[in-house]
Amino acid sequence: MTRRLPPLSALRAFEAAARNGSFKQAAEELAVTPTAISHQIRALEENLDCALFERRVRKVVLTDAGAQLYPVLRDGFDAFAEAIGRLRHRSSRTQVTISATTAFTARWLVPRVSGFRLQHPAIDLQFQASDDVVNVEAAGVDIAIRYGEGPYPDFAVLPLFADRFAPVFNPVLKIETLEDLAQRPQIAFQWRRRHPDNPTWSRWFAEAGLQPPFEQAQLRFSEESHAIQAAVAGQGVALASLALVKEELAARQLVQPFGPAISGFRHHLLIRKGETSKAIGEVVDWLRAEAAAEAA
Known part of the structure; x- marks a missing residue:
């Protein structure tokens, strides 16, 4: 379905002016001139064929039509800002994905997560728990914890604990x-x-x-x-x-x-060769420190 909407710049100018009750303050917020705001709103009124503001001395007041339009645009722009903020926050964080068996994930990894988060609040851990052998590269896994002696070709292998x-x-x-x-x-x-x-x-x-x-x-x-x-x-x-x-x-x-x-056998940490990063290294250090504490 094709949406017949006015230009986004005009809608944004209207929302800012309605929220601030002033063309001047809206212009300062959007880093344009008050004249530009006035032109954008005039174009929007022509597009909708109705007046959105009553122009008074030193202020503007919403008409009935403007009062109907404002909350819809306000809520819409708030939703835009929230969604974009979440995306920016997620993209600014580092995520490390760990693959392990269901039992090992639930009973060994998960109880230790709070300690890791205290040490490394900027790193997000994602767990892929499966008792089937996971294709590490296809699944986007950074660290795989495997039980047994291998062999594990194409991986850097570090012992965890027996x-x-x-x-x-x-x-x-x-x-x-x-x-x-x-x-x-x-x-x-x-x-x-x-x-x-x-x-x-x-x-x-x-x-x-x-x-x-x-x-x-x-x-x-x-x-x-x-x-x-x-x-x-x-x-x-x-x-x-x-x-x-x-x-x-x-x-x-x-x-x-x-x-x-x-x-039993030994648990090993498997890391794809050439895929190391500072975050992966910190997770590996944490896992080995926890394993050493387990053996102490």
């Missing part, structure tokens, strides 16, 4: 011995990539020197966070990443009284 897994459970289960533990449902989640060294219950029992209870009930989830939530709810014992249940252990929502804690 994971450890151990049995955790809600203390309401009152598990006091390894024999008690073996009688409780085992909570597990599906590893996306099969590997003989994945931290699994069978591997844990082997390293603990125990026979696995072959007939013991199990709860299996496709997503790691759901397995952790099931353990918090007291549904059984989860073999969980100690890094991802740190807050629950500190709050005594979960306990980890038994070893061994078996090793």
Whole structure:
């Protein structure tokens, strides 16, 4: 649909004059002469075929037609200014996009975001949480956090931390011995990539020197966070990443009284070669500092 509108310059001159109640003040605001404002408004009145102002000594007063037009233009220009201000603010900020698994994003990254924002208020973090392997370049990802030994061609790779897994459970289960533990449902989640060294219950029992209870009930989830939530709810014992249940252990929502804690793989930071910037470097430094604090 084609809009039949008067020139924007004339509408802008009218709005400024109506808001200030003066052609002179409108001219000062728009950095033109009062004569130019007068000409713009006269042209607008001719275009609309009605008077918009009553010209009085040292001031102008809106006519009924002008009073109808003014609030519409005022609100419209206010909306323009707000939208443009948001765009300018966004373009003046720096954004760094991080890709990680859903569980790692929710349970390791997100709880630390407030600390990052205090240190780097000018950098916006954007998270792409997915358990599928993301095409980093196509998705516009700056930093990818990957679990495993790779290989990761075409990336600069920095180690973050090595994971450890151990049995955790809600203390309401009152598990006091390894024999008690073996009688409780085992909570597990599906590893996306099969590997003989994945931290699994069978591997844990082997390293603990125990026979696995072959007939013991199990709860299996496709997503790691759901397995952790099931353990918090007291549904059984989860073999969980100690890094991802740190807050629950500190709050005594979960306990980890038994070893061994078996090793997992290492989390790595992947950065596209040639794509580094000061902001990316600051985010990388923050992530590695948080990982170092985790290991301390």
